[in-house]
Amino acid sequence: MENTQSIRTAIIGAGPRGTSVLERLLAHAGHHAAHQEHGGAAMRLHVDVIDPYPAGPGHVWQPGQSRLFLMNTQSFYPTLIPEDPGLPAAVAGTTFDRWRERQQQDPLPALTADERAELAVLGSNDFPSRALYGRYLRSTLQDLLEKAPDGVTIDFHETSALSVHPVGDGTFDVGLATGETLRTGSVVLALGHIPSRLNPEQRELQASAAQLGLRYLPPAVPADVDWAQIPAGEPVLVRGMGLNFFDTMVQLTEGRGGKFTAGGPAGRLEYEPSGQEPFIIAASRRGTPYRAKAALAGYYASSVTLRYLTEAALDRFEAAGIRPGFDHDLWPLLHRDALWAYYSTLVRAQPGAVPDSTAFLAALEEALHPHAHSAANWEDAVDSVLAIHVGPRHRLDLQGLAAPLAGRTFASRPEQDAAVVEFLLDDARRSALGEDDPVKMAIGALHHGRAVLKTAVADGGITDESWVAGLRGWFESFVEGLASGPPALRSEQLAALARAGVVSFVGPDPKFGVDRKAGTFTAASPWVEGPPAAARTMVEALAPGNRVSANDSPLLQQLLKDGLVRSRHMMTAEGAPVQSTGLDVEPHPYRPVAANGSVTEGMYVLGLQLSSAQWGTAIAAEAHQPGTPAYRSGQRTLRDADEIAQAILRR
Structure with missing residues (x-):
């Protein structure tokens, strides 16, 4: 048998x-x-x-x-x-x-x-x-x-x-x-x-929409949305300027018969409206969309090689019995890689930017080297090198890349719109330069580093407090806005739509609300003067929240209720437990x-x-x-x- x-x-x-x-x-x-x-x-x-x-x-x-x-x-x-x-x-x-x-x-x-x-x-x-x-x-x-x-x-x-x-x-x-x-x-x-269940603010907006006869489209997979319900010729407030925003943008413009043509100066994209578009008013915390991807021959920039945040460095942490923290151990290494990628590209692609490039790179390399006795002062050492060799116009403001409008105020929304268009065109120009743009290569180093970080942090590879406060607390949104953007074509298209009067922008740090008297959703930026943007339709250009604790799945709710699964809790630096996004797994x-x-x-x-x-x-x-x-x-x-x-x- x-x-x-x-x-x-x-x-x-x-x-x-x-x-x-x-x-x-x-x-x-x-x-x-x-x-x-x-x-x-x-x-x-x-x-x-x-x-x-x-x-x-x-x-x-x-x-x-x-x-x-x-x-x-x-x-x-x-x-x-x-x-x-x-x-x-x-x-x-x-x-x-x-x-x-x-x-x-x-x-x-x-x-x-x-x-x-x-x-x-x-x-x-x-x-x-x-x-x-x-x-x-x-x-x-x-x-x-x-x-x-x-x-x-x-x-x-x-x-x-x-x-x-x-x-x-x-x-x-x-x-x-x-x-x-x-x-x-x-x-x-x-x-x-x-x-996923809506958060309290979203639930309030949805309830107000039902009371006032407004249209509120909650976070969703773009292919699931009935875009036809958004009326032509009327304002629509769109929250979020990440990847889902570009899906929204293209569906409400090109998807309604509009056309992009390379008829502008130097082949610049122009938009020919069909007349069926709504007036899109876009809002996000940064006030600008994600930066576009650089034109590269592969997924990673070939001119960038990580020198500091390497898989060998992870092995050294493990061999020494060190469970690294993100802000203290991992980010300083990746920060060094981003600086080296930027300045080595600057010297190569713009020879006149640094008078004595050989001496500069030697001094920079020495300052970036992770000396055990001076680890806390390496950034000061780098600043000293830059002060001698590189003029202010050519220095890298890494954190500023993710917030291009920070510190600026605008007298009107049209003035702010012009600043966003300028940002979009400059970013698309940099993307076209690919490996020859220092900014895109600094971002390229972050992109390389993200692959190494995935290995470093998996399965409890970093401390809970640094996962909560560092990796998820600030770095994730920072690096996504720089390295997870759309094709450069989308930035050029958005600039063309803004010039054609089809898209406008609210500005950084927008506050959302409902004007019950006027019967509209509203959004206003503290950095842009003038009345709030108003619309009777609001779209959340966001994916449904990936949080186990906020799930609206009958299966997952049953598994949680019966105790077969549970959410993972992490401890903050203060010793307080915080419910993280995913399941607790072994x-x-x-x-x-x-x-x-x-x-x-x-x-x-x-x-x-x-x-x-x-x-x-x-x-x-x-x-x-x-x-x-x-x-x-x-x-x-x-x-x-x-x-x-x-x-x-x-x-």
């Missing part, structure tokens, strides 16, 4: 991370079958995949969404398939860029005309639509299913999981919205973006910690709900690019998925 091992698991969430777990399960099942010893146990694996959205793309990456929504990374960047030679090879699939090339040479019959048109002009360095990435995910999943090893069966349930209950014999019952219950040996929580693989402190065995977590154990959980896996650093964090999510797959198959 055949000796057969039967395994059943459920993956809740069928977006990229859930699909990664499925892909790793298939890879390990195939590896097991290929290396099965004579007389060894055969393996039968059944996987239930649960998600109300079609598997592969999941919620965010649906192929049918507007093609105006672009990815925030270029074609060469993302992958669903790991490239780590230490992991079992995938049964099918490849990186997005190789898939793109294949479709250009031999397109799938199922591709739509729009997909073929986008692929025809899409290069490795271009930014694909989110819809096309969704097609890649769906296509890759189909390839995986066609190559699934013998003994593996998969059921897809296009519905929601509402509950997970331990049965008592090491198995779980998963309750579906259809009323069906699935009995399974393990459960993977790959929930992705989950519904590595490796990541399993949730229950309310009583025990580990919920047989349940695994992957993705956004790991935001208290990892940093940067929203970033997809990086494909390897020849000639660029292969940071450990680049394919961390795929290795996490592999660990989960191994654990499932060992149960």
Whole structure:
């Protein structure tokens, strides 16, 4: 009689991370079958995949969404398939860029005309639509299913999981919205973006809108929003000028028939309105949007090599038994790298900026060197070097990069609008210079450093207090505003819209409210004189909050209520516990910690709900690019998925 091992698991969430777990399960099942010893146990694996959205793309990456929504990374960047030679090879699939090339040479019959048109002009360095990435995910999943090893069966349930209950014999019952219950040996929580409750201010705005007949659009995935409900020709107040803002901007302009043309001076973009646009009034804390990405040949600036915040430096901390603090240990190293990247680029790209560049770089290198006896004074040493060699116009104000309007007041909103347009055009110009712009290379060092920081801080790698006060307290928003911006084209488009009178800006540090007498939302900046901006429609151009404690997911609420999972608490420097954003988990693989402190065995977590154990959980896996650093964090999510797959198959 055949000796057969039967395994059943459920993956809740069928977006990229859930699909990664499925892909790793298939890879390990195939590896097991290929290396099965004579007389060894055969393996039968059944996987239930649960998600109300079609598997592969999941919620965010649906192929049918507007093609105006672009990815925030270029074609060469993302992958669903790991490239780590230490992991079992995938049964099918490849990186997005190789898939793109294949479709250009031999397109799938199922591709739509729009997909073929986008692929025809899409290069490795271009930014694909989110819809096309969704097609890649769906296509890759189909390839995986066609190559699934013998003994593996998969059921897809296009519905929601509402509950997970331990049965008592090491198995779980998963309750579906259809009323069906699935009995399974393990459960993977790959929930992705989950519904979130509004904060008190947002609830008040929503309630005021209902009372006064206004339109309030809360935080949402842009593809879920009914943009047609925003009336043409009327003001719309948009809060947030990060990535969701650009989706809002393009949908309300180009998405309504307007056109961008290179008809201005020196090919500058101009906007031809269709007449169907609303008047967009944009507001954010900085008063400006995220800085645009530099034009680079790869994901990381090739002219920037980290000298101080390196993976070797992390190893030295570990070898010395030091659990680093962010502000005290890690940021000073990355700050040095940003300064060196800026000034070494300045000397190379603008030879006249520093008279004696050789002496300057030698003195700067000496000042930046982390001398143990003078670590507290290194910034003073750098300032002394700069005072001798570099004029004020060419010095770097790193913190000021993230707040370009700080310290300025404006006599009117049109004056402030002109300042924002000037910022946008200057930033786009710098982006076009790429590796030859000192500011963009300083940001490039921060971008490199972010990859190293992800490894440094994972799994309790830094102290709780420095996670709360440093990494999440100030650095995260600082670096996102500099290094997580849109393609430079979006900055040029926004400047064109402002010049065309389609977009205006509120100014820094805006205060929002409701004028009940006038029946409008309002927003005003203390730095801009004049009456508040007013509109009967307000859009929160923000993603739903990724906080476990504020979730509006029936499944996650049930797991919290039953004590199978709990939020992670961190201690501040004052010894006060603070509820962090993600689940409390025990590595490796990541399993949730229950309310009583025990580990919920047989349940695994992957993705956004790991935001208290990892940093940067929203970033997809990086494909390897020849000639660029292969940071450990680049394919961390795929290795996490592999660990989960191994654990499932060992149960």
